[in-house]
Amino acid sequence: MNNTFPLLKARIGSQVIIDELKGGPGFYRRLIDMGLLPGTNIEIISGGTNGPIIIAKDGIRIGIGARMAAKIFVRPA
């Protein structure tokens, strides 16, 4: 799939699907704890464009640091 991009670059208000998590086991585990597995549908609430980002996953809001968001690859929903 060629239309994937890092979560970091997602626009506020857009909806994306997590495509791939490009990080080590610790990174993976933290995301799993938050229920952010590949295939999850999320919405960008605030931040982004190279800063930390707030996303919505169903009822909850999760803040993700910029370096982490750079390693989460998403595709448009």
Added chain:
Amino acid sequence: MNYTVAIAGNPNSGKSTIFNALTGLHQHIGNWSGVTVEKKYGEYKIGEHIINIVDLPGTYSLNPKSIDERIARDFIISKKSDLVVVVVNASDLEKSLTLLIDILEAGIKTLVVFNMMDMVKIQGKTIDIRTLEKILNIRILKTVAHKKIGTDRLKLSILQEIKTPTQQRFKIQYKERIETTIKKAIKYITVPENIGVNKRWIFLKFLEGENILNFSEETLKRLNEYKKIISDFLHSQNLELYFVEKRYAYVEGLIKETVKNELPLEKRIFISDRIDRIVTNKFLGIPIFILVMGAMFYLVFTIGTPLSNLIESFFEWISVIIKTFLTGLNISSIIISFIVDGIIGGVGSIIVFLPNIALLFLGIGILESSGYMARAAFIMDKFMHIFGLHGKSFIPMIMGFGCTVPAIMSARTLDSEKDRILTILVLPLMSCSARLPIYVLFASIFFPHKEAFVVLSLYFLGIIIAMIVARIFKNIFFKAKIAPLIVELPPYRMPVWKDIFISVWIKSKLFIKKAGTVILLAAVIMWVLASLPPGVEYASRESFIGKIGSFFAPVLKLSGFGFYEAAVALIMGFMAKELVVSSLGTLFGTTLRSSIQTLFTPISAYAFMIMSLVYVPCIATIATIKQEAGWKWSVIVILYSIILGWILATIFYQTSLLIKTIF
């Protein structure tokens, strides 16, 4: 009968609110044995039964990643409780249910509370609770804990559930091959008396990499053979991921079956998100944060100071009354001095600040309860990185405005050891509430009507110094990368006033208790040292205390306060920062304010405040640092803080003098 009930759940699930609703003011704070994680427990009475409640640290799973989570896990699987109440955040079912089915699979007796049912309504969802109860073979209660909806019924249901003998048999069915291997493997497992879980779960956790029972060499060998069969079968080395994903998949299925969304996703824009778009905005985030903090301190003073003045007048009034009364009784002047100067002067001078301190805790409580505090970590992440700190370091730093000791403990939320120790090293630079009286006293004497501004400047100065020190320590000791940041942000909501008032009440009580014990004792010792040797003028240079102070005073001369009273106050401050003010109170008695006014100038007063801010944290803090990070770091903290405090106070004093003479 006495029963014990543990409350478990994700962080932010409303666990503490449930705990508060159950126990009210009947709660205690202690430590989990061996570690310094805060342990909250309490009790409530129902009929002739007493139900003891233990509030476990928040956890996402039974595969612990931090000490907090390990404590929660170990308590849940021990037989220490008669029932585990699992608090589920109903507006975030996926994460909560994953923890729940992990607990159910272990075969632990549980009662489930679906909290925040009001949020579910706002989200436009309906949850088919009956079906969930049937599938999972559990009882579910609905609550909106912060509005006290359903909490009375919970009290009764807990007792009913304890008395109903049930056997939890829930399990997720894995692939045939895995199930048969599990059956063979568990023959080699014996569960000890004090552990209340089934063998199957112990083995599942073993597959996930948790050796909970510390198996013997021999058992370990056998179990590893079975583990290999399963990992060969799944073509995977990371079995933990396999089982975690299975649990998630199971939960997803459950949710599909029982939850209906009435509103499409795009229509669910909450007020909370609107607020977040502004409050966490790239450009507005930090200015808004500074504004919020400013407003908090402004309120602490505009409301607190008149109340403090009232208490101060009260102590002055009572001093006069007692003095006249005792003089009338012909009691020797030494005893009168002991009571009036020693006790009332020492303890009174610190009790005066109770309103300011209570209001500060109220402010921190509001920030926490409203959901803003969690955002602070997020907003400050990038900024904190510049100085080598983690976004999550910020919450302990704000808590440090209350008291450094719990702040150091709360640094446990940082996953990386290096980030955690670095945070601990700079936490003493956050002005704790015990330093507030020093600022307020000096600011009100030398900078009237600008108190809030002066005090706020010291708070920010503390933050700035902490940042710079962090950067330096990061370069010297911790050259590793900072751990990535991911935090759950609870939705904004009206603060839960009951929780806040309970917390303010408990902390104010502690403060008064400290004033009545440690500070009283110190005041008595101070008074004795100030009155001896016999015949000496009270608190004069010739008294013992005067001699001790005079010994150190020359060192402080360059900083602008080279007199023995200041030296004594600072030495006492090492015991507890409140003692800086209270020992001045004991030394000067009723002439506290006028004496300070003659000894200090505005410049030396500010230098003294800088010194009080930076120099050595109190003994309790040092002890906590030793416990949490080791003695090496506590020694480093003592050394750097004393040297830095003196240097900064001196630089400030000397340059200010220089500037003053030039202009």
